[in-house]
Amino acid sequence: KSTNGGSFEELFDDGVDQSSYYQREICSCSFTDIEVQPGNQYSYYVLAYDEKGEIDQTETFSRNIFLPPCTLKEPQDNAEVDTPMPTFSWDNQELNKYLTKSKAEGYLKTYLKVNDETVQEEVWDMTFEDTTVDNVTYNLDNTGIPLENEHEYEWFHWTDAYDAEGNLIANAYSNSWHFHYKGPIKAVLMGKIMVAETAISISKDITGMIPLVDAIITFTDSKGTDHTGTTQAQGQYIFPQVAPGTNYIITAVGEVDGHTIIYKDVVPSI
Structure with a gap:
């Protein structure tokens, strides 16, 4: 991996002894690099070995990573919520800047997920093709599970960035925030x-x-x-x-x- 045109550093080695041949099954054809920062360009190449030794490296490919994380707004972390259909909101101004820069080269998808931590299950998940959206009412599409009184919930937001060919090239996650639901009588x-x-x-x-x-x-x-x-x-x-x-x-x-x-x-x- 090279950062902004610098020298390459080794990211991953599967531990194969390069001096001898091992019959192996390929266990993965992908690698996720979590050590990236917005505003940088990263370049990568892959080396592999067969029974005759090192084979030619792949071509070098680059990714411009300036996908900013989303900032959650409401409900605040550890808030008490008393409505069965709370509105979740977030700040996506930086995300929209990314969208403006990358519109000709790819596209984004954003997601919102709500988990019931009391029973350890997902209760709602929403996908947005329109990344200018910055708020949504819980269970607006009637696909979620109604909030349960006195349960603890977690919610978070994330964004996936795709290139023009539809390949996932980057993602960014918000923090996970929590709220306690104390709802009205049914x-x-x-x-x-x-x-x-x-x-x-x-x-x-x-x-x-x-x-x-x-x-x-x-x-x-x-x-x-x-x-x-x-x-x-x-x-x-x-x-x-x-x-x-x-x-x-x-x-x-x-x-x-x-x-x-x-x-x-x-x-x-x-």
């Missing part, structure tokens, strides 16, 4: 979907204990139009003029015991 949202053509209605009960009364509720129809209303006694709302055979994204925002509750679900019509 709520019940009871909605009835009315289908005017058939005069048939169905109801959807969401498991919980306390109904969301006087909650603002939104449903998005098949054309992407949002309709809003307010839940009545027992948390009930009638969804009018719904097309048969369509799934509707239902969102309710209400308050229980002083806690704001945001609930999302997909409710099928007839």
Whole structure:
């Protein structure tokens, strides 16, 4: 490995005795160099040996490494979170500078991961093709596991850089931050979907204990139009003029015991 055109240093030796021949299986065709810094250019070549001794080295290849790590912002490390859908944010200004410089030569992918440390499992992972994004609401795509009350969580962000041929050439990781989730009491949202053509209605009960009364509720129809209303006694709302055979994204925002509750679900019509 050579740094910024300097002399080469040995990074890795698999320990083969070069004076004698060993029948060996190739165990790896890649090597990750973790000793790199933004702003430098690194050059590499590989030497190998067969039964006749050293064979020709590979061509020398270079990588410009100026991929900056992401800086986490919210929720702060060791924060207490009381909303089931917290917003994660980070500072990606330096990352965007990299994107501007490298746009013609390759592309980036960024990732956000959340782990439940109490039960030792991953609960959500999100990939962003648009690296200008600097915040996201937990489980926005409904692929994650709901946060569990009194659990400890870890979250972090990382970026992969690819060259124009799609080869991974560098990555950068943020620090891992943690938060404690102390959420509100689970709520019940009871909605009835009315289908005017058939005069048939169905109801959807969401498991919980306390109904969301006087909650603002939104449903998005098949054309992407949002309709809003307010839940009545027992948390009930009638969804009018719904097309048969369509799934509707239902969102309710209400308050229980002083806690704001945001609930999302997909409710099928007839």
